[in-house]
Amino acid sequence: MILHFILGSCFGSFFCLIAQRIPINESILSPGSHCNHCQTRLAWYELIPLFSILWQNFHCRYCHSKLPISYFLAEVVCGALFSWHFYFYSWNLLLLFWISTAFLLSLMDIFYLLIDSLLLYLMWGILWLSWFLNASFHWKSVILVAFVMCLILFFAPRSLGIGDCLLLICWSGGLSLVSLAQLLFIASLLGVTYFVFYYVRYRKQLVQLPFIPFLTMGLIIVLSNK
Structure with a gap:
């Protein structure tokens, strides 16, 4: 269950990035993850799901602006979804795809009211x-x-x-x-x-x-x- 939660939180972080970039026609590959305020590219240790943002107290290490809680919540919720899926359905990949895309579309709807x-x-x-x-x-x-x-x-x-x-x-x-x-x-x-x-x-x-x-x-x- 713990490993499934960690895996889900990693996907949750990536889904959040996709949901924020695709609707405004930005690439999900370039530029890399960065602070939206000062545009500073984040180091690898600032990209660890859940722990990095908690360690930074929800603030950018460079410009000290407040970081949105959306990434943290997306990681927690997606981690919980993966744990739920593997607990009830083991390796039903079609169902995992279904709930993962539903979660991704939900993020887009929250951010932009569109999919x-x-x-x-x-x-x-x-x-x-x-x-x-x-x-x-x-x-x-x-x-x-x-x-x-x-x-x-x-x-x-x-x-x-x-x-x-x-x-x-x-x-x-x-x-x-x-x-x-x-x-x-x-x-x-x-x-x-x-x-x-x-x-x-x-x-x-x-x-x-x-x-x-x-x-x-x-x-x-x-x-x-x-």
Whole structure:
């Protein structure tokens, strides 16, 4: 479990970098990891997941500006996801790919309220091809979700983004109607709870809500009960 958590935290750091760079068309390879304030390139010992940022007390060693907590949280959450996966499903690589890409898209939605279309379609193709080959594809779920999403986009286009709708259609191929209903109920409940909490905390309404993180949480809960 500890090794799985460490592995997941390393991926979480990399996913955070991808989620921050790809939507603004920056390379994930160059430049190397650096401070966003002073642009100083980080040494290898400043890139150790979790420990480096704690050791630096969430501040840059060079310009002393405060470092965002997003990387730390991404490393913790992704480490927990990997531990959860290997505990429940051992080496189910397709499922690991599913939750990893869901987590990555969640980060993009949090940072920019959008997702990368190329990554979405790549995930879509791999998942659907695998479900087809394993004879575990759920046509009824896909047809139902596609119909409902079209209605939502036509009658209430501001309630859900196109990316959210496409993601649900993609995931529905691997979920039964019951699992799909559970996912939507959990995600909606979590989203409404956060919306109310935000209003109570800041005394103003949340204009836009990244919904993919709640869909991902719903997906993990549903898969845990399978």
